[in-house]
Amino acid sequence: MTTVTVSSDGGVLTLSDGTRTARFHAIWLRDNAWDAQTRSPGNGQRLITLADIPKDTRIATAAMSGAMLRLSFAPDGKTVEFDPAWLLDRSYDRAQDRRPGWTSPGIETWDAGLTHAVPTGDFASVSADPLALCHWLGGVARYGFGKLLGGPVEDGALMRVVDLFGYVRETNYGRHFEVRTTVNPTNLAYTGLGLQAHTDNPYRDPVPTIQVLYCLESSAAGGENMVVDGFRAAERLREESPAGFDLLTQHCARFEYAGEAGVVLRSRRPMIELAPDGELVAVRFNNRSAAAITDVSFDKMEGYYAAYRRFGEIIDDPAMEVTFRLNPGECFVVDNTRVLHARKGYSGTGTRWLQGCYADKDGLLSRLAALSVREAAE
Amino acid sequence: MTTVTVSSDGGVLTLSDGTRTARFHAIWLRDNAWDAQTRSPGNGQRLITLADIPKDTRIATAAMSGAMLRLSFAPDGKTVEFDPAWLLDRSYDRAQDRRPGWTSPGIETWDAGLTHAVPTGDFASVSADPLALCHWLGGVARYGFGKLLGGPVEDGALMRVVDLFGYVRETNYGRHFEVRTTVNPTNLAYTGLGLQAHTDNPYRDPVPTIQVLYCLESSAAGGENMVVDGFRAAERLREESPAGFDLLTQHCARFEYAGEAGVVLRSRRPMIELAPDGELVAVRFNNRSAAAITDVSFDKMEGYYAAYRRFGEIIDDPAMEVTFRLNPGECFVVDNTRVLHARKGYSGTGTRWLQGCYADKDGLLSRLAALSVREAAE
Numbered sequence: 047m048t049t050v051t052v053s054s055d056g057g058v059l060t061l062s063d064g065t066r067t068a069r070f071h072a073i074w075l076r077d078n079a080w081d082a083q084t085r086s087p088g089n090g091q092r093l094i095t096l097a098d099i100p101k102d103t104r105i106a107t108a109a110m111s112g113a114m115l116r117l118s119f120a121p122d123g124k125t126v127e128f129d130p131a132w133l134l135d136r137s138y139d140r141a142q143d144r145r146p147g148w149t150s151p152g153i154e155t156w157d158a159g160l161t162h163a164v165p166t167g168d169f170a171s172v173s174a175d176p177l178a179l180c181h182w183l184g185g186v187a188r189y190g191f192g193k194l195l196g197g198p199v200e201d202g203a204l205m206r207v208v209d210l211f212g213y214v215r216e217t218n219y220g221r222h223f224e225v226r227t228t229v230n231p232t233n234l235a236y237t238g239l240g241l242q243a244h245t246d247n248p249y250r251d252p253v254p255t256i257q258v259l260y261c262l263e264s265s266a267a268g269g270e271n272m273v274v275d276g277f278r279a280a281e282r283l284r285e286e287s288p289a290g291f292d293l294l295t296q297h298c299a300r301f302e303y304a305g306e307a308g309v310v311l312r313s314r315r316p317m318i319e320l321a322p323d324g325e326l327v328a329v330r331f332n333n334r335s336a337a338a339i340t341d342v343s344f345d346k347m348e349g350y351y352a353a354y355r356r357f358g359e360i361i362d363d364p365a366m367e368v369t370f371r372l373n374p375g376e377c378f379v380v381d382n383t384r385v386l387h388a389r390k391g392y393s394g395t396g397t398r399w400l401q402g403c404y405a406d407k408d409g410l411l412s413r414l415a416a417l418s419v420r421e422a423a424e
Numbered sequence: 425m426t427t428v429t430v431s432s433d434g435g436v437l438t439l440s441d442g443t444r445t446a447r448f449h450a451i452w453l454r455d456n457a458w459d460a461q462t463r464s465p466g467n468g469q470r471l472i473t474l475a476d477i478p479k480d481t482r483i484a485t486a487a488m489s490g491a492m493l494r495l496s497f498a499p500d501g502k503t504v505e506f507d508p509a510w511l512l513d514r515s516y517d518r519a520q521d522r523r524p525g526w527t528s529p530g531i532e533t534w535d536a537g538l539t540h541a542v543p544t545g546d547f548a549s550v551s552a553d554p555l556a557l558c559h560w561l562g563g564v565a566r567y568g569f570g571k572l573l574g575g576p577v578e579d580g581a582l583m584r585v586v587d588l589f590g591y592v593r594e595t596n597y598g599r600h601f602e603v604r605t606t607v608n609p610t611n612l613a614y615t616g617l618g619l620q621a622h623t624d625n626p627y628r629d630p631v632p633t634i635q636v637l638y639c640l641e642s643s644a645a646g647g648e649n650m651v652v653d654g655f656r657a658a659e660r661l662r663e664e665s666p667a668g669f670d671l672l673t674q675h676c677a678r679f680e681y682a683g684e685a686g687v688v689l690r691s692r693r694p695m696i697e698l699a700p701d702g703e704l705v706a707v708r709f710n711n712r713s714a715a716a717i718t719d720v721s722f723d724k725m726e727g728y729y730a731a732y733r734r735f736g737e738i739i740d741d742p743a744m745e746v747t748f749r750l751n752p753g754e755c756f757v758v759d760n761t762r763v764l765h766a767r768k769g770y771s772g773t774g775t776r777w778l779q780g781c782y783a784d785k786d787g788l789l790s791r792l793a794a795l796s797v798r799e800a801a802e
Binding site: 069073088092139140142303308312319339341343415419 | 464699
């Protein structure tokens with residue numbers, strides 16, 4: 047039984063479906079109307095601006111009409127209808143204060159315990175079956191990474207992975223880059239050195255939000271890949287040292303890369319980034335490209351460095367890492383705003399050849415959302 | 425005369441060149457060393473992690489050796505040299521508290537007064553002359569937009585503009601998109617409607633940071649372009665209403681676009697985004713794709729809407745806008761994290777055909793920095 051009441055001044059509507067109750071302001075309701083004069087029926091885009099809505103908008107009448115809530119507004123007499131469930135799903139009449147570092151309900155943080163439950167897809171299946179793709183992308187969205195097995199062993203095959211969910215983000219490294227040992231490397235990635243767990247390109251703003259690393263040759267000893275959930279690492283830091291967590295979230299670090307001619311990339315962003323309401327939205331961590339930190343005051347710098355050190359120790363803790371070896375035709379996809387990746391050193395006989403590229407997470411999430419809608423409808 | 429002293433516990437070095445004095449912590453100095461064991465001489469990337477530096481690192485000795493500052497650290501005996509000027513340029517021994525909404529010294533906010541001083545380049549000059557390109561890109565970086573005149577009137581010419589400074593960011597709209605009136609438009613941009621000043625794709629995260637709009641046909645009446653400095657608008661809001669400014673910076677808005685099949689793009693980001701230390705870093709404003717705002721508590725929603733309305737009024741104020749008409753072969757480039765663009769409605773006889781595409785600002789700033797280094801060296 048849906049009930050609706052309006053405050054005496056017409057400013058606030060209270061809606062209840064028997065289970066959920068929420069208050070909505072007149073201006074919010076008018077702005078979020080879905081009639082054909084407010085929103086384009088074809089593409090859903092809003093046709094008016096806030097300036098088109100009278101400043102003193104208030105609710106004149108409100109009543110259920112069948113399953114729909116019918117409202118009229120003063121002073122302009124505008125009439126609109128809402129699905130009460132749509133409104134209650136968008137209730138803002140609730141406590142909004144959460145502890146800094148909270149994560150979206152759509153994600154789950156993890157440590158080494160995920161080793162035997164890594165989101166894994168089969169290249170042929172996810173390419174042919176939207177349901178398989180939806181499940182695999184859902185895992186990538188939830189855990190921030192996923193593996194894809196059984197792909198072709200051919201130059202450029204990683205582009206077929208990107209085609210599954212989005213578009214390549216081209217950079218100074220090209221549309222894709224070759225990860226193998228080279229002489230006079232412009233980047234330490236192109237050596238046999240082990241690399242501490244890191245996010246890629248923190249000196250870019252925005253950073254590439256997705257990375258694909260695709261294996262074409264893998265006969266050298268060593269070179270295993272590791273991934274670490276930067277969000278779990280941030281949560282651990284917050285538990286151990288709330289003050290240290292605050293230092294890393296409330297100050298900008300700096301990153302720089304100028305390892306090739308004509309390129310001077312610099313950024314100023316926090317190592318642990320929160321939305322203004324405290325949601326954990328990104329981690330940037332990369333010893334190779336960390337530049338001098340100058341945005342922390344003298345009296346806080348020692349504490350900042352202690353937190354930075356501890357954050358690195360947590361990231362280096364084997365209890366945090368999922369390790370695997372990619373074979374030719376296998377790849378992994380990481381959310382580069384969240385999951386750090388690393389590789390063990392390699393050398394000696396044999397070869398190790400990966401191809402990497404960047405793409406964007408919004409495209410991946412869009413594809414997932416569209417596939418999920420389709421799933422739900424079937 | 426450079427002087428240097430070390431605190432009795434070896435924790436802090438005080439450096440002065442007679443004009444500037446600054447204190448540096450031992451751990452900061454060790455971490456930022458530039459010797460060949462710490463930083464790769466070829467590409468400048470750091471070869472060690474913080475875990476490789478003893479936790480109790482302190483300065484054992486410090487003395488000038490010619491023009492260089494020579495330091496040794498305990499307990500490991502590590503010796504490094506610094507250019508004192510390099511250190512003093514990176515001083516963090518200063519007050520770090522600034523009023524929220526401060527802007528980088530590299531930028532200048534503007535209003536309609538910029539109309540006759542728009543950063544403008546000539547296509548042939550900036551294509552051929554690095555100095556001309558450096559000056560034009562410098563203007564785009566400082567003001568957040570710039571015009572380029574005298575370009576070819578040919579399909580795809582906008583790609584030659586992007587080639588000047590970076591890489592196309594491909595999206596669901598393609599590598600580029602056609603801005604002209606279409607039947608059943610997936611986006612209101614593809615109609616003759618006037619569009620309120622907006623930033624593009626706020627429903628994407630990250631948003632495209634650069635947009636290029638290139639004119640190929642322009643015989644219809646109307647359709648003028650306008651740009652508004654979102655940073656100046658944010659500054660005005662802050663002056664008029666500090667509380668309103670705080671509401672827009674401290675809460676996330678939501679944006680959504682699902683106007684074509686297979687695309688469901690959603691984001692949750694503030695309309696005015698600050699770095700954790702208050703630097704103004706981005707503005708998102710788009711009436712067409714603003715979704716229901718649910719991350720503001722009930723008791724703050726009316727105030728939020730009042731601030732949102734006022735921000736829109738400031739953006740709509742003609743005193744804020746620079747208006748111009750693009751002729752075939754002319755284009756403009758905007759920093760889509762800062763400068764809003766709009767167009768007046770058009771209709772009737774004649775045609776209006778623009779091509780647009782997205783690119784990334786970090787590439788533009790990198791190109792500018794590299795060209796500036798080259799300028800300085802010549």
